[in-house]
Amino acid sequence: MKLQNSLDKQLRERARAVIPNGMYGHMSTRLLPDNFPQFFQRAKGAYIWDVDGNRYVDLMCAYGPNLLGYADDAVDAAYAAQMRIADTVTGPSALFVELAEQLVDMISHAAWTMFCKNGADATQIALMLAREHTQRKTVVLARGSYHGSFPWAAGRQAGVTLADKSYQAYCEYDDVASLEEAARFAGDDLAAIFATPFRHDAFRDQALPSIEYAQKAREICDRTGAVLVVDDVRAGFRMARDCSWTKVGVQPDISCWGKCLANGHPLSALMGSEPLRDAATRIYVTGSYWLQSAPMAAAIETLRRVRETDYLEKMQRLGQRLRQGLAERAATAGFGLRQTGPETMPLFLFEDDPDMRQGFFWCAQMLERGCYTHPWHNMFMCAALSEADIDLVLNASEGAFKDLAANRSRLEPNERMSFLGPQRAAAR
């Protein structure tokens, strides 16, 4: 069994000439198994086809955006219709107001919204807004949490100065004592606490937050006048039809939104509670395409489906089935599989696999069997998945576990994950 990949190879070769490293960012396959394709030619529903024509059921959903499945007919029809009428114009259309009204209706804490393009636009604005509202500077971040790749939030240091990361204090995710300690460190300069809805850092187990952690963040902000920011860019509408922390009974002051809004069309948003509105009128933020109408038309259809269908319960049910089915098959094959995070955003990591050589081998085998899974980044369910697709994944996993069992003792060290280091492995 060997996937055909000659066209992908040719494109990689051409890309190396005109793109640094041939690819950049989170969609680079540089840290994925060898057989993973870099280029795709088609996407529909829960399926993607690489440029060599290989088809996969896709558990990544473009790293999140396709909540309802690729090329959703109704969403794309709304996009295309609006594009023909008015898209990027000298001002917004009525859809701008309509969409803002709908979001304010749907998101409990929100009194207003601002639209932008990148998820990182929304988190950057949240930072500016918290500082303007409080007239303070220091933000508490959980170490390792992802809030975009702009310098203030960057995980890698290349091109980033220490000044870019001024006025930041760090806690450990879901560690109440460290959160209190970071807030104490910020003292009377505490402007904001940022939180992802759950811990979805790459390369490690995910973790749902305890109610105590979320409540402590809220309580510190209430006591100090700081701003609680929940960064729902990645998790939005995959845990709730509202801000994800409503699941633990906590309302933020600002929430950041992105991938879930327009089913793959480019749109992000910042939503705020009433007390933040005034500061929001004072900051100046803008972008060439932020008021584009076609993605807003797509968002209105997406939100309708979020409100009126059981897309979430369906994803949860299928996610639960997948998790249980994988657990059984892993156990039968003699593997410990750690499955963490919400069932709609699964991550599978193998026990005793510090350099992920087992995870890489297994994902490579899954790929050969028509399933695109990820060895170290959380995956994303979409509403286009069916019971039959889950069957396909589970059946494929049996073969992948079997192959892994047969090869386990012979696996080479995984150089690509060597940066994780032994201390990372021990920390698990």
Added chain:
Amino acid sequence: MKLQNSLDKQLRERARAVIPNGMYGHMSTRLLPDNFPQFFQRAKGAYIWDVDGNRYVDLMCAYGPNLLGYADDAVDAAYAAQMRIADTVTGPSALFVELAEQLVDMISHAAWTMFCKNGADATQIALMLAREHTQRKTVVLARGSYHGSFPWAAGRQAGVTLADKSYQAYCEYDDVASLEEAARFAGDDLAAIFATPFRHDAFRDQALPSIEYAQKAREICDRTGAVLVVDDVRAGFRMARDCSWTKVGVQPDISCWGKCLANGHPLSALMGSEPLRDAATRIYVTGSYWLQSAPMAAAIETLRRVRETDYLEKMQRLGQRLRQGLAERAATAGFGLRQTGPETMPLFLFEDDPDMRQGFFWCAQMLERGCYTHPWHNMFMCAALSEADIDLVLNASEGAFKDLAANRSRLEPNERMSFLGPQRAAAR
């Protein structure tokens, strides 16, 4: 003559409830004459229709993006076709490589490209890249030049800390001595000189750069190993079919691109010369929608038109006719009109008009006559404009100048522009 605007008023009222201030960013009408509509319902070619059905020939082109005119049939057909096949997927399509190859072919200095969404993404990456490449920190910026609204480049201070603007030295645009002085100030920490292709700051006359200024910037960078960044986000392909500074014989190391790339569809890009490639592989930058294929399909059709048609010469010819016609009509009516910048990106400012009350009145009159012009931001020609459209604008201007002449002595102070202050007026 009075434009109908009841639907616009209703939408503004609704918007105030769910959007801070009812609008934000560069498309807010807060600093425009009273009769300017905020919301639009349709756009085609060189024309826009506001929500009340009033039609205008649009000299703003959505503040730039619609180089070929709104809703261009071939561009939008390319977009729609690609959207149906594969848009935001778990990896890019072959179009990603094809578009990068075309851009590298077209832009003389460029050996590679990276795609993003906002113009400000490209300038932010340019900053990171220059610092990583040189392992230095200080950047020279021209005071008042716009490179996006992210904190490092922000013009307004709300939500921005001093630390966000660390390691910056300022010169005056097109002032060789001040450029040398800023570079001396940066000393051996000079990482980059940023330049817009011409001075297109809001609220003041535009200025084309002297050859000496551009050459001095190049020479300083050559001597010190710093990186010359030309920010072509706004001006791209409206001065040349290459980086705009090729007009003054100077090649940058990095160029930033945005509005001109995909005729209104969301895409921006960073292009770099060969020596910068290695540093570009070390920085980590990414965004949820950066590798979207549909805007790349739109860009490929846009670039074909840039290469194969006389779109630029046509815009230049019409822009020249407009400039000359306005100058004659202004003189006849007894007004001094300063028309600055490239003819494809005109700006008209009245002499002796420190709070722009004359400019506001004139633009309001132009609007009543079906012409959307801007009192203080550069405008943008598009290739969909015809001789007849220029006739329409020139004819409208005769009436507008006449009305202005009749009302000049009775105009109220323009509170909206009071922030410009008397010193600003004197500086002109």
